[in-house]
Amino acid sequence: MKAQTIRSALDGHGWLGIFISVPLFIVFWAGSLTLFYPELKKWAELPQFPIDATQQVMPVNQVLQQTLALYPVDSSETMFLVLPDENQPWYQFYLPQLPDAQGVKTDMLELLVHPVSGEVVTDAEQFHFADFLYKLHIDLYLPAGDYLVGLISLLLMVIIFTGVVVQLNKLFSNFFLYRSDKTQRYRLTDIHNVIGVISLPYSFIFALTGLMFNLGLISQLVTLTLVYEGDRQRMFTDAGFARVVEQASGVGQQMPDLDQLIAQWEKQQNAQAHSLRIDHYGDQNALIRLIGQHNNNFVQRIDMTYRVRDGQFPADINPAVRNAFADGTRFLYALHFGHFAGVDLRILYFLLGLGVCAIIVAGNMLWLNKYSKNKATSKKVSRLLQATTLGGCVGIVLATCVGFLLERSLAPGWLNRTPLIEVSFAATLLCTMLLACFTTRAKHFVMQGMLLCAVLLLLTLACDLLMFGTEIVQLANNGFAEVLAVSVSFALLAALLLWIAIRFRLAASRLPECHYVQQQQGQ
Numbered sequence: 197m198k199a200q201t202i203r204s205a206l207d208g209h210g211w212l213g214i215f216i217s218v219p220l221f222i223v224f225w226a227g228s229l230t231l232f233y234p235e236l237k238k239w240a241e242l243p244q245f246p247i248d249a250t251q252q253v254m255p256v257n258q259v260l261q262q263t264l265a266l267y268p269v270d271s272s273e274t275m276f277l278v279l280p281d282e283n284q285p286w287y288q289f290y291l292p293q294l295p296d297a298q299g300v301k302t303d304m305l306e307l308l309v310h311p312v313s314g315e316v317v318t319d320a321e322q323f324h325f326a327d328f329l330y331k332l333h334i335d336l337y338l339p340a341g342d343y344l345v346g347l348i349s350l351l352l353m354v355i356i357f358t359g360v361v362v363q364l365n366k367l368f369s370n371f372f373l374y375r376s377d378k379t380q381r382y383r384l385t386d387i388h389n390v391i392g393v394i395s396l397p398y399s400f401i402f403a404l405t406g407l408m409f410n411l412g413l414i415s416q417l418v419t420l421t422l423v424y425e426g427d428r429q430r431m432f433t434d435a436g437f438a439r440v441v442e443q444a445s446g447v448g449q450q451m452p453d454l455d456q457l458i459a460q461w462e463k464q465q466n467a468q469a470h471s472l473r474i475d476h477y478g479d480q481n482a483l484i485r486l487i488g489q490h491n492n493n494f495v496q497r498i499d500m501t502y503r504v505r506d507g508q509f510p511a512d513i514n515p516a517v518r519n520a521f522a523d524g525t526r527f528l529y530a531l532h533f534g535h536f537a538g539v540d541l542r543i544l545y546f547l548l549g550l551g552v553c554a555i556i557v558a559g560n561m562l563w564l565n566k567y568s569k570n571k572a573t574s575k576k577v578s579r580l581l582q583a584t585t586l587g588g589c590v591g592i593v594l595a596t597c598v599g600f601l602l603e604r605s606l607a608p609g610w611l612n613r614t615p616l617i618e619v620s621f622a623a624t625l626l627c628t629m630l631l632a633c634f635t636t637r638a639k640h641f642v643m644q645g646m647l648l649c650a651v652l653l654l655l656t657l658a659c660d661l662l663m664f665g666t667e668i669v670q671l672a673n674n675g676f677a678e679v680l681a682v683s684v685s686f687a688l689l690a691a692l693l694l695w696i697a698i699r700f701r702l703a704a705s706r707l708p709e710c711h712y713v714q715q716q717q718g719q
Contacts, residue, residue, distance in 0.1 A: 254314045277471060360396070444479045501513050
């Protein structure tokens with residue numbers, strides 16, 4: 197391959213990498229943690245409100261009636277019920293409230309209900325940090341962020357192809373090359389290249405599926421604007437997503453036994469129900485929509501609507517032909533998050549995701565070293581780039597550790613618990629980026645960040661032991677070992693970060709003083 201082609205690919209690889217490094221790091225970091233979304237939710241909720249998985253779950257009909265008797269629910273509106281399963285052991289109810297005295301609609305009740313006692317234990321949004329990380333992965337918690345993530349996925353594809361072009365000639369000969377006896381520049385280059393080659397299939401699949409998700413949104417927006425003139429419902433109907441709508445009749449109707457209905461539906465469809473949507477509960481025109489997962493197909497969702505007055509699932513609102521687009525989207529989603537396998541694959545995905553994060557940091561440090569040597573570059577520009585790249589990458593990890601600590605230490609009934617965690621997350625990220633503006637020692641800054649992350653994780657582990665040590669052990673004995681597994685994972689990660697920080701300090705102390713100063717100034 198021509199040298200000029202390689203140089204052009206290298207320039208494009210570097211510039212695009214530095215341009216999207218921070219949002220790309222956030223997407224991969226949050227996505228890696230989101231692989232364990234069910235475990236993180238259980239870790240946050242179960243020690244506060246323990247459950248024995250060996251006990252009988254209370255019937256949904258009884259739990260719903262018990263809950264409706266406690267709250268002023270507007271049964272003419274739509275209510276959502278999430279059923280307990282192996283991924284989330286609670287009943288989650290989303291119930292519309294009656295308007296206030298002035299006739300103004302109030303917010304929907306979001307309740308976490310104990311599956312054995314049927315007691316409402318807390319607001320479902322009290323434990324929101326895992327959902328926050330998921331949304332951070334999907335759209336960076338920004339307006340129109342899903343389109344931005346789509347653009348980042350497109351640019352990631354370009355970065356992958358340019359990286360392959362640069363490494364093609366030495367792809368196999370330097371596959372595991374790591375020159376530990378060379379300078380920092382060579383070591384960072386080898387880390388960047390080796391991990392990049394190993395994680396290449398993983399990065400490509402994630403870039404491809406992420407691109408298909410988000411470019412689908414862009415094409416949908418164009419189609420909605422140009423073809424359907426903004427009529428979203430007509431577009432969804434043509435695409436096979438017609439929404440079944442009934443107006444409340446005002447005539448009372450005895451509701452079917454939900455447990456019996458669910459059991460019959462699961463047997464007929466060979467599926468596992470995970471949620472219900474009920475329109476006009478107690479009315480003659482009530483609709484009960486059952487949503488579940490096929491037992492023998494990991495991507496096939498079963499979604500059917502029961503009309504109460506007919507006592508059946510009528511054909512006019514339940515199409516016989518499945519929606520190919522919806523099935524294809526769910527297949528991509530399952531491929532993206534590893535839902536087609538067990539926890540072993542998710543652990544592999546997680547390690548590869550962290551590897552991509554390491555590639556980004558190593559690439560940033562290489563690029564900043566090269567850019568800082570350019571005399572035409574102003575010091576302000578150099579510090580701004582350092583703050584937005586290294587500060588952003590280190591800051592997002594620090595902010596996550598702060599979030600885990602607050603998620604564990606703050607009481608569930610504490611006022612504004614969820615907003616406080618989210619504000620603390622944003623403040624930690626911003627402060628880290630500001631501190632990065634005033635450091636000239638990039639590697640030292642990264643290592644200090646890792647050390648602080650280890651301390652925060654150890655504090656979180658201390659809260660686990662002191663506040664819920666007995667409960668966590670009891671939960672492990674009662675069928676919820678995932679809570680203990682998350683705590684152990686935090687301990688292992690903290691130990692790894694401490695080991696790396698100590699090794700860095702020891703390596704730095706062995707260097708001659710003049711060489712160490714020169715090396716740090718070169719960073």
